[in-house]
Amino acid sequence: xxxxxxxxxxxxxxxxxxxxxxxxxxxxxxxxxxxxxxxxxxxxxxxxxxxxxxxxxxxxxxxxxxxxxxxxxxxxxxxxxxxxxxxxxxxxxxxxxxxxxxxxxxxxxxxxxxxxxxxxxxxxxxxxxxxxxxxxxxxxxxxxxxxxxxxxxxxxxxxxxxxxxxxxxxxxxxxxxxxxxxxxxxxxxxxxxxxxxxxxxxxxxxxxxxxxxxxxxxxxxxxxxxxxxxxxxxxxxxxxxxxxxxxxxxxxxxxxxxxxxxxxxxxxxxxxxxxxxxxxxxxxxxxxxxxxxxxxxxxxxxxxxxxxxxxxxxxxxxxxxxxxxxxxxxxxxxxxxxxxxxxxxxxxxxxxxxxxxxxxxxxxxxxxxxxxxxxxxxxxxxxxxxxxxxxxxxxxxxxxxxxxxxxxxxxxxxxxxxxxxxxxxxxxxxxxxxxxxxxxxxxxxxxxxxxxxxxxxxxxxxxxxxxxxxxxxxxx
Numbered sequence: 001x002x003x004x005x006x007x008x009x010x011x012x013x014x015x016x017x018x019x020x021x022x023x024x025x026x027x028x029x030x031x032x033x034x035x036x037x038x039x040x041x042x043x044x045x046x047x048x049x050x051x052x053x054x055x056x057x058x059x060x061x062x063x064x065x066x067x068x069x070x071x072x073x074x075x076x077x078x079x080x081x082x083x084x085x086x087x088x089x090x091x092x093x094x095x096x097x098x099x100x101x102x103x104x105x106x107x108x109x110x111x112x113x114x115x116x117x118x119x120x121x122x123x124x125x126x127x128x129x130x131x132x133x134x135x136x137x138x139x140x141x142x143x144x145x146x147x148x149x150x151x152x153x154x155x156x157x158x159x160x161x162x163x164x165x166x167x168x169x170x171x172x173x174x175x176x177x178x179x180x181x182x183x184x185x186x187x188x189x190x191x192x193x194x195x196x197x198x199x200x201x202x203x204x205x206x207x208x209x210x211x212x213x214x215x216x217x218x219x220x221x222x223x224x225x226x227x228x229x230x231x232x233x234x235x236x237x238x239x240x241x242x243x244x245x246x247x248x249x250x251x252x253x254x255x256x257x258x259x260x261x262x263x264x265x266x267x268x269x270x271x272x273x274x275x276x277x278x279x280x281x282x283x284x285x286x287x288x289x290x291x292x293x294x295x296x297x298x299x300x301x302x303x304x305x306x307x308x309x310x311x312x313x314x315x316x317x318x319x320x321x322x323x324x325x326x327x328x329x330x331x332x333x334x335x336x337x338x339x340x341x342x343x344x345x346x347x348x349x350x351x352x353x354x355x356x357x358x359x360x361x362x363x364x365x366x367x368x369x370x371x372x373x374x375x376x377x378x379x380x381x382x383x384x385x386x387x388x389x390x391x392x393x394x395x396x397x398x399x400x401x402x403x404x405x406x407x408x409x410x411x412x413x414x415x416x417x418x419x420x421x422x423x424x425x426x427x428x429x430x431x432x433x434x435x436x437x438x439x440x441x442x443x444x445x446x447x448x449x450x451x452x453x454x455x456x457x458x459x460x461x462x463x464x465x466x467x468x469x470x471x472x473x474x475x476x
Contacts, residue, residue, distance in 0.1 A: 006180055011115030013173035014078055017166045018108045019142025021085070022050065023303075024150030026277040027296045028159040030285045035159070038094050040282055044406040048211045048399040049098045054106025055207075055395035056200040059248055059388040060455065063191050068352050068393040070184040075177045082170040089163040095217055100316045113391075125347035130277060143303035147281070151296025198237040203396065205230030211403045241454055244271035249392070250385045251379065260372035263390055265443030267397035269330055269370070272337050272437030273363055274401025276302075277407065277431055280340065286421030288345040301353045306367075313368040316368030322373050322451050325365065326444040333362040341430030344423050376451060395445025401433060408432040 011149070026047065033040040065073045084107060087100030153161050209226030211220050219228075241247035254260045277299075284295040317325055336359040343352055378386040412428035413420045 004469065007119055010173060010176045011112070011119065011435045014074075014081075014111040014115055015167060016142050017169050017173075018081070018111060018405030019145040020149065020167055021163070022103070023143045023146025023277060024153070024162045025159075025280050027147045027150035027292050027299065028154040028162060029278070029281060031154050031159050036091070036094050036097065039420065040258040040286065041410055042094060042217075043097075044278060044402045045098050045208075045211050045217060046101050047093065047402050049208060050101045050105040050108070050401075051100045051395045051399040052204060052207045054109045055203055055392045055399070057106055058113055058391045058395070059199070060191065060196060061110045062117060062388070063386055064110065065117055065184070066116045067191075069339065070114055070118050071177060072183075073110060074118065074181055075174050077107045077110030077114060078170050078174050079107070080104075081111060082167055083164040085166040085170070087258060089160040092138035098217065100444065104323070118184060128182055144300050145297035145305065147300040147303075148293070149296075149434060151291070153295035154292040156293075166226060189246055189261070192244055192246060192248040195237060195240055198233050198240060199248060201393075202230045203382035203392075206234065207396065207399050207403070211399070211406075213407075224231075239467060246388070249389050250382065251389075253382065256377045258447065259374050259378060259390075261443040261446050262370055262376075265326070265330075265395050265440040266370040266374070267393050268440035268443065269333075269366060269437045270394060271398040271401040271404060272334060272433040272435075273435040275405030275429070276337065276340070276401075278402045279405045279426060279433075282421070283340075283343065283426040284408075287423050287426055288343075298349065298352055298356065302356040302360035302363070305357040306364035309361040309364035310368070312367050316365060317369060317372075319462060321375045321449065322369055322376075323447040323449055323455065324442065326369050326373070326447070327441050329362055329366050329369070330440050330444060331414075333359065334440075335365055336362060336435045337437060338431050339433030341434075343426075350476035373447070373451060404436070405429055405433050 029043050030040050032046075033043050061073075081104055084100050084102075084104030087095060087103060090098035090109075091100055147347045149165075150159075150162050153159065207227075207230070209223045209230060212223040212226070213220055239249065241249065241251050254263070280299050281292075281295050284290045284298060285292065290298075312316040313469075320387060336355065339355060340359075342353075374390050375383065409420065409425055412425035413422070416422065416424055418425060445467075
């Protein structure tokens with residue numbers, strides 16, 4: 001098989017197990033909580049920790065691959081992910097599960113970025129689009145199959161097997177990588193270790209402390225202390241990045257209007273969407289009494305809607321432009337998200353499935369638009385830095401979404417006096433995260449009407465782009 005076909009399939013192996021694992025575990029949260037003897041809402045830590053590890057290690061994945069070689073880095077990343085999977089399967093407490101999920105995320109942070117780097121450097125440009133298109137298949141199939149497979153395993157088996165099914169496919173990926181991935185290495189400068197320490201410790205302490213408030217794993221005073229210390233470390237990174245010749249994250253990218261508003265608006269939007277995989281299975285199982293399989297058969301339809309929208313997104317952007325799509329679509333997607341809270345145990349299943357299907361379409365269109373607009377005015381020399389910074393922001397916002405969704409659910413339960421699984425509590429939680437998503441419109445509104453016109457295929461000869469290209473040069 002030719003490299004432009006084989007290499008994407010090898011990378012797709014890693015991408016598939018990562019996406020499937022993340023969606024499958026969300027379907028099984030009530031059962032995992034019962035076995036570990038904790039409240040289901042406490043398991044937000046198991047979800048946010050994985051995303052935290054992605055946010056911390058994605059920025060250094062390219063440097064590690066260049067320094068040690070793409071093949072050993074990719075193989076080691078899969079191996080770390082599989083060791084983390086075994087740790088998750090063997091976990092007997094919340095603390096053990098959180099630690100194993102962090103190890104999983106460390107491997108996941110290296111797998112996909114390094115795999116994508118292999119394609120960019122190994123596949124001829126004429127075949128690159130076709131090669132990258134193979135990666136979208138597992139990216140879409142994983143979220144579709146994950147809820148159903150997780151529900152099936154948990155209903156008729158045990159949730160621990162969700163993590164064990166990663167092993168055979170991961171071992172296959174390691175063997176294929178050893179056989180076929182080239183040993184790519186490049187000369188790299190020294191890593192910004194101080195910047196890495198400040199961002200990794202800052203993000204880790206801030207998100208862990210914020211997610212732990214409510215006496216999950218650590219005491220509330222310790223959680224508050226972790227959060228404040230983490231925020232101080234993150235603040236110290238700003239003067240460090242201005243002094244360092246090659247900072248880990250180039251914050252001056254935020255001078256670009258499309259990058260700045262795309263990242264800020266995208267982060268606000270993802271907070272609401274990030275809470276959905278956490279809140280929705282809990283509502284269906286705790287509130288409506290469905291089993292994990294029934295829950296998975298309902299929630300997977302959102303991913304099906306996302307897959308359908310992938311075929312229409314380019315045409316919609318060309319017809320209406322980025323700014324109009326991002327504003328209108330954010331409002332529609334946020335309204336649908338708030339609408340999830342109106343579901344009740346007697347709501348007809350076809351209606352729930354239909355709303356989730358339509359919601360998946362609008363959510364996918366927003367993600368496609370956001371993932372493109374942030375790079376509209378970034379020059380090629382800084383594309384890698386922009387990609388790392390945007391990816392880190394995405395994972396942080398998704399983790400914050402799960403945390404905020406969990407707090408909203410707990411606060412509603414305390415205010416109403418109803419059990420955590422009461423439908424009214426979920427109504428408040430979905431309303432909260434939906435309104436946060438809607439605030440992303442403020443950032444989208446600041447975009448130029450011609451933002452991303454060239455990418456959308458709307459640029460006219462002689463028409464000015466949304467951002468002067470000089471803005472994209474280092475040091476300006």
